[in-house]
Amino acid sequence: MSKDEAWRSLWVDPFVRHLAGERRLSQYTARNYETALEVFFRYLDSETRWAGDLKKVDLRLARDFVIEQQRRVSRRTVHNYVSGLRTFFKYWIRQGKLETNPLVGIVLPKLPKKLPAFMTERQVKLLIDGPMRLLENEAIPPFQAWRDRLVLELLYGAGFRVSExxxxxxxxxxxxxxVARIVGKGGKSRICPLGRVAMAVLDKWRREFSVGTAFLDPVVLSNSGKKWNPRGVQLLLKKYLSLAELPMDLTPHKIRHSYATHLLDNGADLRLVQELLGHAKLSTTQIYTHVNISRLKEAFDQAHPRA
Structure with missing residues (x-):
């Protein structure tokens, strides 16, 4: 076993199993944490101060790592790296293998305030109409058309994350x-109303196209009738964005942004939207209020004679 394999077996693999099992984090978060560890250990290999002993990784060494990464990656990525590393050291402290967390007290670069991208209600309609347009033109078979329509209806109608x-x-x-009972990030449960239209599409899909409808059978299926994966959903979205002549950088998560923004636009309470999105903190949801304020100011500037 090589040195890298030994380190991974000793330190990384048990931590990753903990993330997937006990913490029940999504595979994407777990993968990001793994990436953070790989980058961190590569950095440590270039340093003599740690001498192969994690107990010798102190605040100064961790700070130097953060400074080095700021020259290489975005501020957001640096924050993600530190989040993963903090969780890693915290885990091994609980296991009694380490005594201190060198990432505690690290000063991170401020993140730029970026408003979430979203679609207008008209753009959402153009997007969701795509599968039926292709079906009418006999460009795709009914199974695929109704599956694609269902995916788009659920992403927008229920605000699902693509993994959910x-x-x-x-x-x-x-x-x-x-409604659907969802287990989201960190094992947090929530109830998601699906909406009249999404429920009608789901009911038709279940009766006419679904391979199985037992308790554990997946709702969304690939063309071969198997449980689908997030990559397939992302590619599906790209196809219908192109068909609707919408920006190709829109993602399934930005449909979720649109869901939240349109709820608030139409009078939904912020706390309610927090529950529907499954956010642990209200501050995470409050960014959508900034979207509304920005749009109000834009409308004011365009319409008011003294703007």
């Missing part, structure tokens, strides 16, 4: 109540 959509089973859906 792909893991959705029939046992999580209450057809009588029109």
């Amino acid at each position: 959509l792909c893991s959705l089973t029939y046992g999580q859906v209450s057809f009588d109540e029109g």
Whole structure:
């Protein structure tokens, strides 16, 4: 076993299993944390101060790592690296293998305030109409058309994360109540109303196209009838963005932004939107109020004679 393999087996693999098992973090968060560790250990290999002993990694060495990474990657990535490393050291302190967390007290670069991108209601309609347009032109078969329509309806109608959509089973859906019970980030549960239109599409999909509708059967299927993956959803979205002549940098998560923004635009309470999105902190949801304020000011500037 090489030195790298030994370190991974001793320190990284147990931590990654902890993330997936006990913490129940998404595979994307776990993968980002793994990347942070790989970058960090590569940096340590270039340093003599740690001498192969994690107990010798102190605040100064951690600070130097952060400074070095600011020259290489974005501020957001630096924050993600530090978040992963803090969690890593915290885990091993709880296991009794380490005594201190060198990432505590690290000063991070300020993140630029960036408002979430979203679509207008008209753009959403153009996007969601795409599968039926292709079906009418016989460009795709009914199975694919209704599957694609269902995916888009659920992303926008329920505000799902793409991972939540792909893991959705029939046992999580209450057809009588029109809701889905979702387990999101960090194992946090929430109830998502699906909406009248999405429920009608889901009901048709279940009756006419779904391979299985048992408690654990996945709702969203690939063309081969298997459980689908996030990459497939991302490629699907690109196709319909192109068809609707919408910006190609829009992602499934930006549909979620649109869902939240349109709820607030139409009078939904901020606390309610927080619950629907599954945000642990209200401050995470409050960014959408800045979107509304920005749009109000834009409308004022365009319409008021003294603007």
